[in-house]
């Protein structure tokens with residue numbers, strides 16, 4: 220296929236502005252899929268994507284489009300909109316020369332519109348602004364065009380007004396892709412060079428790598444090398460994604476497709492890696508910054524007997540999502556498990572849901588935490604730092620864009636939900652890592668009758684210590700059964716107690732009811748008590764059921 224008739228582009232947008240719907244229309248109009256009710260959001264293949272109505276993994280589709288008597292190959296990469304998945308967006312962008320920037324005609328520019336715009340702008344891609352949902356009663360494309368002009372400095376004349384739902388003007392979008400986006404700069408005469416921009420794992424065939432061919436050609440049987448590992452492989456299968464795999468004989472410069480080459484582990488097809496022909500080594504492409512985990516949580520099997528099963532489920536799922544950081548961990552209360560790092564809360568929820576749905580695993584997920592760097596010195600004198608405003612820009616008379624510096628811990632837990640409810644859903648939010656900052660953090664212990672419970676020790680901000688400590692004590696009180704003596708539950712910073720709850724002593728013993736009664740009943744009760752004890756952990760003289768730890772550690 221001649222390179223000058225290839226266009227590589229992706230669709231970027233704020234969540235729910237209609238990327239997947241537009242992708243459906245583009246697939247239909249180019250005949251890649253049939254136009255039926257059933258074919259909705261065809262690129263969202265995962266169950267979790269369909270249930271939540273969001274895109275999690277970027278997907279690729281090659282479309283053939285006839286324009287002014289010429290046949291074009293359009294490679295479309297659908298990307299997720301949520302902040303947590305923006306690493307997928309940056310990867311997709313590196314395989315493209317242009318983007319369709321979708322903006323909802325009613326909502327206008329939102330946080331991820333801005334974040335995604337800059338990803339494309341910095342990569343110097345052609346940006347085609349598309350105003351979607353013009354069929355909505357309260358659509359205001361005029362206003363959105365003014366916003367685009369003001370915030371992105373793109374002339375309003377370049378905007379295309381569409382309804383992805385009804386198909387209005389979608390043909391204009393295809394024409395703009397062909398007319399405005401440049402073809403890739405790649406020559407079939409050069410040595411073969413391809414960028415791995417995504418990869419996933421198939422149980423039967425091993426790694427399926429999605430590649431963008433930057434130069435040369437590759438065919439079945441070729442011996443290729445991964446620049447990252449320096450390992451050689453034989454190409455078993457290759458082809459286009461339309462959007463299902465469509466084997467071909469060769470892949471050429473400028474094309475986007477998939478390749479299967481006997482790699483048994485996704486680590487062998489690292490995202491960002493360069494592939495070349497064994498006999499024609501080339502310089503590796505720059506690759507990507509590895510995804511950086513921002514939110515950490517413990518994951519444990521409900522029951523230790525499920526440990527092995529859960530381990531293999533986590534291994535397999537991380538092969539498909541290499542942005543999850545995995546470390547083995549163990550907790551006295553919850554047994555052997557893992558500490559996993561995610562790019563954000565939604566990422567963590569989606570991972571958990573995929574474990575349950577795709578691998579049938581049942582897990583305990585602990586409350587998420589963010590990474591801290593601790594300096595062991597007495598100088599934590601540094602004054603308390605809250606959000607610091609960095610700048611503020613009016614998008615129009617109704618919307619303002621504000622930038623703040625926040626401690627990550629303040630935003631991972633409930634910030635997003637709070638922001639949404641305070642603004643009745645109007646505000647949107649995005650973040651990027653601004654590095655570590657000194658903060659007034661302290662270590663808080665939980666004591667049961669004076670004995671510290673190691674697994675419940677936490678790091679909290681000094682200002683939050685009292686409320687966090689109190690909540691933990693209350694939850695423990697509700698889940699530790701009464702015992703033969705009084706139990707004091709305390710939260711303490713060093714030797715200073717900051718919160719306390721008390722569980723009153725239990726007066727009767729289990730046998731009291733059957734005084735003089737029959738022996739089998741007595742044995743049954745004792746046995747029941749013994750069984751209950753197995754699930755208990757002893758802290759000093761206090762028996763603590765596993766559930767009590769779970770209720771404190773688990774995410775609510």
Ligand code: GTP
Pocket residue numbers: 232233234235236237238239240241260272273274298299300301351352353354355381382383384385
């Ligand atoms: P993520 O992949 O989760 O980022 O969302 P998305 O941007 O792909 O949005 P999606 O295509 O899933 O559309 C979100 C919602 O908007 C769905 O309920 C669509 O039916 C609706 N929608 C999309 N396009 C239009 C349109 O042109 N008009 C109207 N009225 N609704 C639309």
